[in-house]
Amino acid sequence: MMANEFLFETVNLSKHFGALAAVDDVNLQIRRNTLHAIIGPNGAGKTTLFNLLSGNLKPTSGKVFYNGNDITGQPIHRMIHIGIGRSFQITNVFPNLTVFENIRLASQAMEKGNFRFLTDASRLKKCEERAWAVAEKVGLKEKAFSPARMLPHGDQRKLELGMILAPDPSVLLLDEPTAGMAAEQVPELIKLIREVQADGNKTVVLVEHNMNVVMSISDTITVMNLGKKLAEGSPEQITSNKEVQTAYLGGLYEL
Amino acid sequence: MNKPRVSFFREYRTILIFFLVMLVLPFIIGLFEGSTPELVWNNQGTYSKFIQGLLIEIFILALFAMSYDLLFGITGLLSFGHAMFFASAAYATGMLLKFTSFPFWVVLVLIFVLSVAQALLFSLVLPRVKGITFALVTLGMASVFHIVVTSTDLSKYTGSDVGLQGYPVPAFFNASAEKLRFYLIALFILVVTYILYKSFVKSPTGRVCVAIRENEGRAMMLGFNTANFKILAMIISSFTAAVAGTLHALYQPAIIPSIADLGFTVTGLLIVLIGGVGTLSGAIIGAFVYKLLDFGLRRFIGEGASFFLGAVYVVFVLFIPYGIVGTWMVRRLGWNQACKQGWQRLLRVFKSPPKD
Known part of the structure; x- marks a missing residue:
């Protein structure tokens, strides 16, 4: 059963702001008890995707499944009772x-x-x-x-x-937990997140800009660009992915 | 690491002292004018009775302002229609006493039902509008009530502009015959309401209300269905205002429509601002300041009093924006600092805005 392997699943999830497709037809699967990072350049739609997962935004189309149940359109105050907790980028x-x-x-x-x-x-x-x-x-x-x-x-x-x-909660959605933190405080926080995830059988989904952090703690990484899923895989796979490098560095450096 | 639990008497020390002082005050004033406590007890001393009357009005205002503070200062809902809760209860009391022969307890039950119904009416728009829009919607609803009350078509029932007069007050609550009794009832209700309100703020529900004031979006994210908490706060507030309104109707010889207009809501807001928003005790202190100022200025200046009252409020808002109790709580500022900041705010009003 897919419900057992994947805790979180989005099916053709889209969110449009006027003409802008902030999240465009994204199919994302998040495995149970893993630490899943979502990365991407600015404006890639990471936070919008996050808001869709946590119920802060209603999708234009598509569905969000949690534990095999459709949770699209649940009121925000229900989310934590279902088992989904989220933190914010801006305190x-x-x-x-x-x-x-x-x-x-x-x-x-x-x-x-x-x-x-x-x-x-x-x-x-x-x-x-x-x-x-x-x-x-x-x-x-x-x-x-x-x-x-x-x-x-x-x-x-x-x-x-x-x-x-x-x-x-069973799922922690962390939106840039280290945003604006002093560099020396970051490892401490990361260690904490790792601990929580390991000893509580929890699934952690995080958006992060700090690449060192992402590469060192993630089990799976999803790269987003222009509202679409660009690549997905283990940290090693992502580092060696040509498309990802292009997205981050821009076409200028293409050989 | 937990904060030690304090006993009831210690926790409510200040309000209990207030209660005792207010309890003996009529007798002490009686002594000054030469009436023995026995005479005061039998509603004799003229000056003592006069002070009692003034204090009853203050207590009623304090009750009204406190209910406004629960909504505005604790839960963070700015309503411009609060006077409606007060006035509708006052009118309901008067009209039920005048046109029906229900026993008084039935009247009280009906007023309770009415106050809850009004709170629910306001709550209808709660999920849809927030902040200043909510204030305007409530203002609209209260204005409708004011118009209805003052309309000449209904003057048979409401007395229109003249006010509702000539309703029989139950003998037990007859303030002109038994002023001291009425005084004690009003005092008792005020003190009990204050203690209940204080424990409400400390209760799990009250904590959530404070959280809603601080950051409603986050409170929702934490898993609280904030609408329910706001409705509950609204009902409690509405009911308290209704109690104040009923006391007002029983105490005053007539119910005039000015208690239903925006001005009366603003009176409540002013009292809360003077005393300190969200402090509850500020409502009591604010009511004293407001009423005594109003009374004193009117007595010595006459018609021009409103001007000076306005000036006093401006000074209050500029120099002690946290109100009397609020400023007392954040004493770290100190008077020097407070005065300096007040001047700066005052000067800013007259200075041209900085150019970009």
Whole structure:
């Protein structure tokens, strides 16, 4: 059964913005428990594809399957309950709430009791414990009570990761997790992503610009260009692919 | 690592002190004018009664402003139709008392139903419009209500421009005979509402409402169906405003249509801004400042009071944009800094915009 091998599958997925086909007839299969990277030059449609996978955008045509079920057009707030969590390229947190509260809210969404409106939120013991565990995992335990907006950029990226780890989804869609991070912080974050993926039987899909990162951690790489899937394969296959080199370097260097 | 849990009395220390002070205030004022506590208890002391009357109005305003703060400051929904919740309950109380012979508890139940229905009416447009558009849609709905209330065709029922008068108030809530009792009821309702609101903000539901204010898109991504939370906040807010409206109807001898217009919503907004947006306690403090200023200026200046009131609000917004409670909470700024920033904001108003 295909449903077992591929966790995520898109069938002829297209998204048009007016005349622009940002994502054009893409068939993408993402294997269970792998780390799948999507790369491509600027404007290749990576983030749009991502938004289609996570339900933030509705496709113009085509379908998205998750675990063999059609999830096209599911409301955004259902996605995490299905098991799909996503992080954002531009840090997207609750700026005036504390780090801990940010993570706690993320885990609270999965619990019952969201509508108990007179008991204290700290009574939801499971959320509290989960939030502390995640805060420790992403290394923000010491800063748990400072407002999210006061965090340096690198820590905000960690918080972003923490907020999608807290509900414990089966798929993590990470949109440029290292964007804007200081170079020395990147390996730490990558190690973390690898750990999470390895010990939790999770599937990770990430968009990334940092080639060192992509080549070192991915199991499979999909290269996109001009809204289409250009190539797919292991890091070795991708590095030696002529078409990919052309897309990245431009036709000027063609021999 | 968890924050230690604090006891009820410690947590609500300030509001409980406020409650006690307000409880003894009529008697203390009575002592100043030479009436013994016993006389005050029997609704005698003139000056004490006068202060009680002023405070009742403040409590009602505070209740109204607090319900607005729940919507605007906590959940982040800017509504320009909030006065409708208040006014419709006031009118409903008056009309039900005047034209029907229902027992008072039935009237209260009907008002509860009415307030929920109105919240649901506002919620109809919630998923479709956001931000300022939502504010305008709510303004439209409330304006319809205001027009209906003031229309001459219905003057038999609503009293039109003159207002609704001559409805019988249940003896227990008769403020002219039993002012102290009414004062205590209003005070009690205000304090209880404040405590309930505070615990709402700390509850799982309240946390999600705050998250919606901060970043609704992300709250949705986290897996919360934000529409439900907004509707719930709307219902709670609407009901509180309705309670305030009912108290208003019981206390005032007549219900005038000005409580249904935009000006009254803006009063609520101003009170919240003066006190501090999203602080809840700011609504109480703001109501005191607003009413006392309004009352004092009108008394000493007369007609020109509105001008000075306006000036005071401008100064408030420029110099303490976080409001009284909000500024108290972010004391790190310090007064020097606050004054300097205020001046800069004031100067910016008069300076020509920088050329590109």
